[in-house]
Amino acid sequence: MIRLGRGTAGALLCALLGTLSAAGFRQIRYSVPEELDKGSYVGNISKDLGLEPHELAERGVRIISRGRSQLFSLDPRSGSLVTAGRIDREELCAQSAPCVVSFNILVEDKLKIFEVEVDISDINDNAPSFPTEELEIKIGELTVPGTRFPLKTAFDPDVGMNSLQNYKLNSNDYFSLAVNSVIDDAKYPELVLERALDREKKAVHQLDLIASDGGDPAHTGKLCIQVIVLDANDNPPVFTKPEYRVSVLENVPVGTRLTTVNATDPDEGFNAQVPTSPSTPIPVSFMHCVPLIMSSFKT
CATH class of the missing domain: 2.60.40.60 (Cadherins)
Structure with missing residues (x-):
């Protein structure tokens, strides 16, 4: 028995395919939507080969080469090319269009190779999605x-x-x-x-x-x-009254609360802080009361 290395066997296979191609070569095209169940009909391969269904096995008809032949198989009873499993076009071809799967069918006794191309058509099986919700x-x-x-x-x-x-x-x-x-x-x-x-x-x-x-x-x-x-500082503080008037007895004890001044600012954070200092000069006779006046402002 003569043993051949991988390289030699590959070279012989290429030579054989070349010989068969020279002997006879035809192209067959089919189209099928993605996501069909396993065993779904693709095309009448026996008819396109000029054979009866039972002749597929008798004449040694089989799928060869191209790497993706596992996506399809031959049904000897019906003479049909069928899906070998569910086909996802997006997994197979991403967003490339058209999505075509090519492989060869060999008819051994006729020394003929038939190139088969199956166009996998897209169905609307995906919805648009955002990277985040x-x-x-x-x-x-x-x-x-x-x-x-x-x-x-x-x-x-x-x-x-x-x-x-x-x-x-x-x-x-x-x-x-x-x-x-x-x-x-x-x-x-x-x-x-x-x-x-x-x-x-x-x-x-x-x-x-x-x-x-x-x-x-x-x-x-x-x-x-x-x-x-x-927020932007686009609102001034607003007092509850435009003017506050207070009558004070001259002997009122130090620390007595005279009135409460309220102001609000619809802004937020630092922009909502209301200054707690009187804007008009305080008479000298009242300077000793400045800390009390300043601390009496409320926001």
């Missing part, structure tokens, strides 16, 4: 209307009309949506400020960004957007 955006309340803020993009592994087609923002009074398309047809959503913000009226805005594909029915994905309005 929520997005927080902080915007200063003095931001100029027309300012744009980039949003996260959705991804849909399907192709053609089954892929991501558009974005939509829920109806609201302050923001709109702009979608920019680039050369590769990718779509990038931006949040556009339409009117001036007022934190004191509304500090948080809840928005929904919806991404949809072009399937029928369409599949959608949602991004929840929380816009937090950052």
